Structure formats: structure tokens, C-alpha cells
Amino acid sequence: MTDLVSDYVDHHLSMWDRLRFQLHLGMCRHCREYLRQVRLTRETVGALPPEMPDEVRDALLDRFRTWRRPPGPDDAYR
Numbered sequence: 001m002t003d004l005v006s007d008y009v010d011h012h013l014s015m016w017d018r019l020r021f022q023l024h025l026g027m028c029r030h031c032r033e034y035l036r037q038v039r040l041t042r043e044t045v046g047a048l049p050p051e052m053p054d055e056v057r058d059a060l061l062d063r064f065r066t067w068r069r070p071p072g073p074d075d076a077y078r
Ligand SMILES: [Zn+2]
Pocket: 001, 024, 028, 029, 030, 031
């Protein structure tokens, strides 16, 4: 699901996947929270200097991505 969130934000999903994702968002608050965070991250990265090398930006994005994940199936307290 977390990969889908990135594709969703980047508009890389097909219309069908997009619809299914939105359906899931309606039922899953973890994904809604994750989507909110990804969008926030994108805005933050978008505000960085444009001359930043792609590698640095990607490294930052990766850092943000793993910074706080929504609880997964192996989350003990749920
Ligand atoms: Zn979900």
C-alpha cells in the first residue's frame, strides 16, 4: 500500500488503481495518515533549492519515507 501512496501522489496510477486506492483510503485511516505525510514531504522537498542534485533529493525522500511508517501487520499494539 505504501508504494501505491507514492504512485498516487505522483499520478502514476491507472484510473482503475486510483479508484481502488481511493476506496481503500475511505476505509483505512493508516493509509490516509501516510498519504498526508507523503504529501507533506513532497511539499517540503519541493521547497528545497532547485539546484539540489537528484541523488540528494532521492536520498532525502527515502529518509522521509522510512521516517515514520503507518503501523503494519506485525505491529504488536493494534
Ligand atoms: Zn491501508
